[in-house]
Amino acid sequence: MHTTTPAVMVQATGSNAGKSTIVAGLARLFTRRGLRVAPFKPQNMSNNAAIAVEGGEIGRAQAVQARAARSAPSIHMNPVLLKPESDTGAQIVVHGKRFGKLKASDYAAGRTQLLSAVIESFAHLSRDADLVLVEGAGSPAEINLRRGDIANMGFAGAADVPVVLLGDIDRGGVIASIVGTHLVLAPDERARIRGFIVNKFRGDPRLFDDGIGAIARMTGWPALGLVPWLPQAAWLPAEDAVDLDRKTAAPGAALTVAVPMLSRIANFDDLDPLGMEAGVDLMFVRPGEPIPAQTDVVILPGTKSTIGDLAFLRSQGWDVDIKAHVRRGGHVLGLCGGYQLLGRTIADPDGADGHAGTVEALGLLEIETVMSPDKSTRTVHGIHRATGEAVQGYEIHLGRSEGADCERPVVLIDGRPDGASSPDARVQGTYLHGLFANDGFRRKWLEGFGVASTLVYERQIERALDALADHLEQHLNVGAILDIARSRQNKAANSA
Missing domain, CATH: 3.40.50.300 (P-loop containing nucleotide triphosphate hydrolases)
Structure with missing residues (x-):
């Protein structure tokens, strides 16, 4: 030494x-x-x-x-x-x-x-x-x-x-x-x-x-x-979920984004760029609170225990809130573990994510996820298909998701499709972390909801x-x- x-x-x-x-x-x-x-x-x-x-x-x-x-x-x-x-x-x-x-x-x-x-x-x-x-x-x-x-x-x-x-x-x-x-x-x-x-x-x-x-x-x-x-x-990415309690609301914002605080929430700094946008009210919904009816977008964040947090989400009644939100015409985006939650089933034959078994997920995307002990950890580059914007980020996840909605991927990562979209594109999910840190993508995504953005995230950091x-x-x-x-x-x- x-x-x-x-x-x-x-x-x-x-x-x-x-x-x-x-x-x-x-x-x-x-x-x-x-x-x-x-x-x-x-x-x-x-x-x-x-x-x-x-x-x-x-x-x-x-x-x-x-x-x-x-x-x-x-x-x-x-x-x-x-x-x-x-x-x-x-x-x-x-x-x-x-x-x-x-x-x-x-x-x-x-x-x-x-x-x-x-x-x-x-x-x-x-x-x-x-x-x-x-x-x-x-x-x-x-x-x-x-x-x-x-x-x-x-x-x-x-x-x-x-x-x-x-x-x-x-x-x-x-x-x-x-x-x-x-x-x-x-x-x-x-x-x-x-x-x-x-x-x-x-x-x-x-x-x-x-x-x-x-x-x-x-x-x-x-x-x-x-x-x-x-x-x-x-403004700096936080390490502990306790820091999310300090996030302040932005009354009068044009877009309301609700993020359920899962019990094993992970990589929640994915949402930091949205929280810096003046036109976005990013709210973290605490356990015991309902997802507000006036929400425009629900984002399901990453989780360290997908199956465990699926049970936690249901115990809070958030599954009912999310499905009602979709019926009202709202949008849902799942990131990594949140993407897996949106599918039909999650299978964990080896107990890689917790206890071995198969559970029914939220059923909002036509995909099935199978967990495996092998873990994907890498930085990636790609293209967001709907906007054509270049994106970069990283993957940290167990499991693979497949199904009919994967025919409409959210991004192309190094040429391969990633994620899935419902036929009307109101429910989407991807394994890509760091999506909103890409200024070009974020601006185009917000434009779709009538929100203008001038934020340069990396400069802010x-x-x-x-x-x-x-x-x-x-x-x-x-x-x-x-x-x-x-x-x-x-x-x-x-x-x-």
Whole structure:
């Protein structure tokens, strides 16, 4: 391992504290300073995945961070990816490839064998980087999960990486959460934390001066910054479905798009470009809520458990709502797993998606889907047939869909047909992720509903990353963070 490569790890007092965003902003900030930055997350748990340059899967957040660092996303940036399939089990992806399944109760014992894959990837990135920015997962304060940890202090100790601790003031109790983390950590883990950041502050920052002082006094850790809330950060693809609760409605918009929040919703950033359109009201329908009758388009998103989410969809009564929507002349689009939900049947003879068996799906497309253990993970290019617009995106799916409606494909991917359409084209589905990120297609698709678009999606993402970097430059002690990262280098030199 290249122990002399500067590196710093951003851990947090809890999930959704903004670790991914802070790392992305620092990646852009230090890249603009001329450093070769490599983002790294030892273990991620997310159903929002991206395709790495090698062809495998990594967490969407690491792909965004790679973009922030102006580098290609690599499987080594997220060597272990857990994709929850149920409340008690997850698919494990190692170095981009499907490794197997583990129940949550077995994972604590099994993850120690994954540490070697994590250290291998960290060493790989370190060889060509001036700085490695490491993102933790969850919280190091979860001491019940400490045995065999590879996501937080377990990795930091094994790789000898200093830590910066992030607290989220937006959810309240930030003083207690940071001081409490100090309390439950072992002495060597406390010493590994070299400073703290308070994130998502709203209001006059001077009002929290006493709070910052109290944390520093009770922990002995220096304050590295108080980061105010940044609205532009919401433009970046989110990693956790909890972020969907923060989406705001756009009253008076010309087009209403409803997206049922499936229990294992995946790759929901497919809808981000629509959410940025001024003429679109993109609403995520929460469990227990009906799909509004005034909806123009229902989009069924991807899911990590198609058959499981079919049952969940029915338990919410959304199947009734969707069929009523179609009878009223509404449109439905299924993406990946959502496409599979629209067919006649879903067969899973080997239990690749969950329990083996065959179920009746929604019956809105004349297709049948058969699941298989083989997984398609690749970037693709094609043509949207109805508009003639060039599109690019990626595939991450199990299974194959065939049937009469496949004779009317939605796109041609590398010359082959993909997806299916009903005879009146009001119900469609495709395996292509990233469809709406294509500006030309999105404009033409919206024109069909009377909505004009001028959004340049990729430019918006770049603006968000630059705004985030500017924001952190202003509110963090960036020099101190870089010194912390370089302390590995100094430590190695002193011990030589």
